[in-house]
Amino acid sequence: MAERPALVACVFYKDPIAAMKWLETAFGFETTVLLTDAEGNVGHAEMEFRGAPVGISAEFGGGLLGGGRMKSPQNLGGDGSQFMRVQLADGIDAHCAQARAAGARITAEPADQFYGARTYRALDPEGHVWNFSQEVRVVSGEQMEAASGLKIRTSLEGV
Amino acid sequence: MTDAAGQVAYSEMSFLGGSVSINPEFAAPDLIGAARMVSPAAIEGRGTQFVSVHMPDGLDAHCDRARAAGARITQAPNDEFYGERTYRAMDPEGHVWNFAQPAAAASAADMEAATGLKLSTSLKEAGHG
Numbered sequence: 001m002a003e004r005p006a007l008v009a010c011v012f013y014k015d016p017i018a019a020m021k022w023l024e025t026a027f028g029f030e031t032t033v034l035l036t037d038a039e040g041n042v043g044h045a046e047m048e049f050r051g052a053p054v055g056i057s058a059e060f061g062g063g064l065l066g067g068g069r070m071k072s073p074q075n076l077g078g079d080g081s082q083f084m085r086v087q088l089a090d091g092i093d094a095h096c097a098q099a100r101a102a103g104a105r106i107t108a109e110p111a112d113q114f115y116g117a118r119t120y121r122a123l124d125p126e127g128h129v130w131n132f133s134q135e136v137r138v139v140s141g142e143q144m145e146a147a148s149g150l151k152i153r154t155s156l157e158g159v
Numbered sequence: 160m161t162d163a164a165g166q167v168a169y170s171e172m173s174f175l176g177g178s179v180s181i182n183p184e185f186a187a188p189d190l191i192g193a194a195r196m197v198s199p200a201a202i203e204g205r206g207t208q209f210v211s212v213h214m215p216d217g218l219d220a221h222c223d224r225a226r227a228a229g230a231r232i233t234q235a236p237n238d239e240f241y242g243e244r245t246y247r248a249m250d251p252e253g254h255v256w257n258f259a260q261p262a263a264a265a266s267a268a269d270m271e272a273a274t275g276l277k278l279s280t281s282l283k284e285a286g287h288g
Binding site: 082144 | 160190206286
């Protein structure tokens with residue numbers, strides 16, 4: 001298993017097994033850990049993509065989360081509280097084609113962005129947003145500011 | 160990245176070499192179709208993902224610091240069956256953060272015995288080939 005990075009996201013589904021099968025086919029993820037009860041319900045699972053882990057779980061709430069409840073976007077009318085960014089070293093257009101063939105809803109086609117990345121965005125079957133990104137050129141802070149009209153800082157100082 | 164009115168368009172933070180993006184709520188049909196990115200504070204405390212933060216040491220002190228800053232600690236530091244010491248906290252808008260550091264190593268057999276769950280390392284092994 002890859003070395004665990006400091007921050008690992010966990011994504012929640014109504015049907016985690018169906019989601020994991022889809023993530024394997026559409027995005028090329030691999031299942032590395034799957035904890036199931038006697039009825040086959042998923043307690044927790046982990047997948048990997050190009051060496052990076054992501055957690056997959058069924059919806060849950062309860063004492064550990066205080067008043068929090070982890071839900072699928074499908075149960076929230078398409079709302080999501082976080083989305084996932086996936087950095088690709090190469091092959092982003094082919095990755096998008098594979099996802100589309102597996103039924104991903106491509107909401108933004110692969111396109112070069114002002115910040116130097118080529119990106120596409122897709123929704124999985126339960127409505128989670130996935131943003132795939134591949135660096136295609138180096139852009140300086142000044143160039144980004146000029147292209148976007150935004151001010152760039154590298155700390156909260158002065159905000 | 161801020162606009163002329165000082166509103167955040169996009170930002171990134173890092174912790175122990177990992178990075179996380181921080182953004183205002185948004186909807187943009189040309190980018191994310193019918194999806195809408197919202198704060199848990201806008202949807203009665205519900206969230207669709209959370210982040211686990213893995214630190215090599217200092218978990219209890221980290222929890223103290225978070226509590227002192229007003230974090231709602233929903234689960235105090237505790238050794239878990241899967242070989243980690245964890246705590247969980249909610250930030251002011253209700254995002255769940257799970258913090259973990261390594262504790263006593265747990266084998267797959269230990270984990271299965273402690274939970275009664277079956278541990279597989281692929282969908283096929285779990286009977287979902």
